[in-house]
Amino acid sequence: MSAAKAAGKENLLLCLDAFGTLFTPSVPIPVAYARAAARHGIDCGKSKQGEVVGASFKQAFKEESKRNPNYGKATGLGAEKWWGNVIRNTFKTFLKPNQEFPQALVAELLKRYSTKEGYDLYDDVQPFFKMLRDEATRRTGSSPWIWDKTIVGIITNSDDRVPGILESFGLSIGPRRVGTADQRSAKASFSDDINFVVLSYDVGIEKPDRRIFYATTETLKETLAGNQEGLTAEGFEKLYVGDDLEKDYDGAEAAGWNAVFLNRNMSTPESNTEAESKWGLGNGEVEDRNGSRRTVLMAKSLGALSRWRAGNHD
CATH class of the missing domain: 1.10.150.720 (Haloacid dehalogenase-like hydrolase)
Structure with missing residues (x-):
């Protein structure tokens, strides 16, 4: 039994940054x-x-x-x-x-x-979402993905073009937003690749302000309201993944979330296994904008998230 499940958290709210994390200018x-x-x-x-x-x-x-x-x-x-x-x-x-x-x-x-x-979609994005789709329909067999239910959201400092950009790459994006009353109450489908999108454009606040993460937690509660599976927000571990140390990693941790810093340029030790070298998840030293060096949990690819467990970087 994982540390997360032992603590009663069997489900995962996985939120991702968009620009620089899922896609980049071509x-x-x-x-x-x-x-x-x-x-x-x-x-x-x-x-x-x-x-x-x-x-x-x-x-x-x-x-x-x-x-x-x-x-x-x-x-x-x-x-x-x-x-x-x-x-x-x-x-x-x-x-x-x-x-x-x-x-x-x-x-x-x-x-x-x-x-x-x-834009170009990073090479790991489609395989990662395919893995999540496969996990959602898996009934038997072992898997490195430990979560019973995974809800995926986007939290991004951007205007309202992001959902359309992601859809143009073939990802299915749910209609729920932190915006108008209709957008907030739009029917959520757990089968979408991305279940909801939280834009700074709608919230009026940008990362790293913790209030945009609080708004996301409220969106999770609204998304789960009345679901037939009896899911509640309290049963979800919260993880945020992005490529900006201060806005993404620090902002998420300040809001009480787990965080992974996505660093596709990260080098991995030669002693790692082939899988670890490919995906790269582990503690690493980084330099922030003030020139200070500190250790954070980093991933080289979205695929590394299958190895993530709550508390595994303590």
């Missing part, structure tokens, strides 16, 4: 922006165009965030118009005298970064 965003601009007649220069466009993008993003926080939701602007402003302000310094901004550029970039067109 081309560096400044480079893709510069190439798109060139197709619409904006010359960003031949040399180091990615660097200059990247710097301009960061400045435009920062200024727009100050004017219209939370991707424009705080001021009623909305995410689509917010990103339109960012795109136009990114390229305004590259326009020639009397050159009008090509509105089609906004449409192209909004479309590109609303689906898999602009």
Whole structure:
């Protein structure tokens, strides 16, 4: 019997970050922006165009965030118009005298970064969700996945495009959100790959603020309300996995969750077994943004989570 089950936790709420954890830009965003601009007649220069466009993008993003926080939701602007402003302000310094901004550029970039067109799914994502689907229908036989019921959520600092991006990769995404009353009460299906999505855009708070994790716990309770299996939130261990040390790992632990830092660049000792070398789960030393070094529980791949047990990093 596992330590988790011995403590009465037979089920798992597994929540994942999205950008940088499940998918990543297929081309560096400044480079893709510069190439798109060139197709619409904006010359960003031949040399180091990615660097200059990247710097301009960061400045435009920062200024727009100050004017219209939370991707424009705080001021009623909305995410689509917010990103339109960012795109136009990114390229305004590259326009020639009397050159009008090509509105089609906004449409192209909004479309590109609303689906898999602009991103690559990490290689371990589809196999991991297939494993979870197989586990959900398994009736007999041994398995490294110890949990009787697994509910999967997304917690991400992002606007409302994330569910559509994940769906475009073929994952099934439940309709439940932390948003409007209809979104909060949308019928949850335990058969979806991802049962609900918690966006900072909806909550109004970003990781590492622990309140976004509290909102997720409430979403779990709402998702389980009235289920025929008698499942309750108290019977679920909570685990969060992401690629940002401060926002993901520290934020989750501060909210009382278990956490795994996803580090796909992590090296594994030669003495590990073949499986451990492939998946890599264990304690490792990392350096935070303040230059301090500390030990955290890291995974090299989502597949490593089959080896995770509550308390196994103590």
